[in-house]
Amino acid sequence: MSSRWLALVALLGLVACDSEDSGTTGKRIVLKTSATADPSAKGQFTTGFGYDITLTKAAIATSGFYYFDGPPPTALYRAPKRGIGDFFIKSAWAHPGHYQAGTALGQVNLTQPVTIDLFAAAPTALAEGDAITGTYRSARFVLPQTPPADAVLRGHLAMAEGKATKHDGSSTTPIYFRLIADYADVSASIQNGAIDGCVLDEAVVTDSGAISVAVKPIVWLNLVEFAKIAPGTEAAPTEAKDAGFSQGVTQLSAYRFSYAK
Numbered sequence: 001m002s003s004r005w006l007a008l009v010a011l012l013g014l015v016a017c018d019s020e021d022s023g024t025t026g027k028r029i030v031l032k033t034s035a036t037a038d039p040s041a042k043g044q045f046t047t048g049f050g051y052d053i054t055l056t057k058a059a060i061a062t063s064g065f066y067y068f069d070g071p072p073p074t075a076l077y078r079a080p081k082r083g084i085g086d087f088f089i090k091s092a093w094a095h096p097g098h099y100q101a102g103t104a105l106g107q108v109n110l111t112q113p114v115t116i117d118l119f120a121a122a123p124t125a126l127a128e129g130d131a132i133t134g135t136y137r138s139a140r141f142v143l144p145q146t147p148p149a150d151a152v153l154r155g156h157l158a159m160a161e162g163k164a165t166k167h168d169g170s171s172t173t174p175i176y177f178r179l180i181a182d183y184a185d186v187s188a189s190i191q192n193g194a195i196d197g198c199v200l201d202e203a204v205v206t207d208s209g210a211i212s213v214a215v216k217p218i219v220w221l222n223l224v225e226f227a228k229i230a231p232g233t234e235a236a237p238t239e240a241k242d243a244g245f246s247q248g249v250t251q252l253s254a255y256r257f258s259y260a261k
C-alpha cells in the first residue's frame with residue numbers, strides 16, 4: 001500500500017481498506033483536483049462597507065483539501081435575499097462549532113504548498129486526491145504555515161490587488177491597494193490553517209472523477225475599510241494588512257467545491 005493510501009486510511013480510521021470490491025460505499029477512487037476564481041472575481045462588485053471593487057490580481061496558497069459527508073454549517077441556515085452589496089449574511093460567517101464533519105472521504109495532501117493564482121489563464125491543477133466512494137457534502141481548505149515564495153504571493157499567504165471607490169460617490173478618489181495576509185494574521189480565526197465546513201455541492205460519488213474549487217475574493221474583501229488605506233497609484237498600489245481582509249480569507253463561504261465525473 002502506497003504512503004498516500006496509508007495517509008488516507010489513517011484519515012478515515014479504516015482497518016481493512018485493501019479490497020477493491022467493497023461495493024458502492026468505501027471503494028477506492030482517485031479525484032483530479034483544480035482550483036480557479038469564482039466568476040464574480042473578474043467583474044466589479046460592491047462590498048458590505050459600500051466600496052466598488054475591481055480586482056487585477058488575487059491569489060492564495062494551499063497545502064491541501066479534505067472531503068467529508070457532513071453537511072456544511074450553511075445548510076443549517078437559510079438567509080433571506082438581500083440587496084446588492086449586502087454580502088454580510090449569517091451563513092457566510094457561521095461559527096465553526098456548528099459544523100460536524102462526519103466521515104472523512106478523501107484528501108489532497110500536497111507535499112509542497114501551491115499558489116492558486118485567480119487571474120491565471122487556466123485553472124490551477126493540483127495533485128490527484130485519494131478518496132473513497134460515498135456522499136460528499138463539505139470540505140476543508142488548508143492554509144500552509146509557509147507559503148510558496150513565488151512572484152505572485154511574494155512570500156505571503158494571500159493577496160488581492162485592485163481599485164476601490166465609494167459606491168455612493170461620496171469620494172471619487174480611487175484607492176489602489178495590494179492587501180496581504182500571512183499565517184500569523186489568520187491564526188486568530190482558525191486552527192492549524194484549516195478552513196472547515198466549506199460547501200461541497202452534494203454528490204453521490206460512485207467512481208473516480210474531478211473536484212474543483214471556486215475561490216470568491218469578494219468574501220475576502222467584504223469587511224475591509226478602504227478609507228484607512230493610502231490611495232496609492234495604479235502603477236504602485238499601497239501594500240497593507242487589514243483585519244477584515246485576514247478574517248475574510250478564513251471564511252468558509254469564500255471556497256466552494258464541486259464534483260464531476
